[in-house]
Amino acid sequence: MxxxxxxxxxxxxxxxxxxxxxxxxxxxxxxxxxxxxxxxxxxxxxxxxxxxxxxxxxxxxxxxxxxxxxxxxxxxxxxxxxxxxxxxxxxxxxxxxxxxxxxxxxxxxxxxxxxxxxxxGCGCLSLAECPLRNPDDILAAKGPGARLLMAEGERAADDDCR
Missing domain, CATH: 1.10.1660.10 (Multidrug-efflux Transporter Regulator; Chain: A; Domain 2)
Structure with a gap:
């Protein structure tokens, strides 16, 4: 051994x-x-x-x-x-x-x-008072809801929509 x-x-x-x-x-x-x-x-x-x-x-x-x-x-x-x-x-x-x-x-x-x-329940996460919102959300100042929807043929009026 x-x-x-x-x-x-x-x-x-x-x-x-x-x-x-x-x-x-x-x-x-x-x-x-x-x-x-x-x-x-x-x-x-x-x-x-x-x-x-x-x-x-x-x-x-x-x-x-x-x-x-x-x-x-x-x-x-x-x-x-x-x-x-x-x-x-x-x-x-x-x-x-x-x-x-x-x-x-x-x-x-x-x-x-x-x-x-x-x-x-807010479902938005863009409201100015929402502590969980995206801090870089430049459209939040324009209020809640969709901001990038436009009527057909309409052009974006400002740079933050591009």
């Missing part, structure tokens, strides 16, 4: 990572391609992951569930060694990086929620 090296004993196969993380193989490959996780290659060119990848995957999943974009997750994970699990201190640092982004989104969604009741 060939002895297993201590380093090899700490490595996980793709199947083990899939079973323990609940993620599909395609997601592992995607995260690897994005630089979020790293794998070593066996003599047979099979991927082998350090055990710490499981916590790293958990961090990625939590961040994605809170709406953190992959780009921001990658930036936060970049300085961490890939061969060890992120620590509680690492998590504290990463979550601090994301806190302001999350608060800004919470504030935006709260404003939207609070303004939404006043707009339900």
């Amino acid at each position: 060939t002895p297993i090296s201590p380093t090899a004993a700490r490595l996980l196969s793709v199947g083990e990572v899939v079973r323990r993380s609940g993620l599909p193989v395609s997601t592992l490959h995607y995260y690897e391609a994005e630089g979020l996780i790293g794998a070593l290659r066996s003599a047979g060119n099979q991927r082998r992951y350090p055990r710490g990848v499981l916590r790293r995957l958990a961090v990625i999943r939590v961040a994605l569930q809170t709406g953190i974009p992959i780009r921001r997750i990658k930036e936060a994970l970049a300085p961490l060694p890939r061969d060890r699990a992120p620590s509680a201190e690492d998590w504290k640092h990463m979550s601090a990086l994301w806190r302001d982004d999350l608060q800004a989104r919470i504030d935006q969604l709260t404003r939207l929620r609070d303004q939404l009741d006043g707009c339900i």
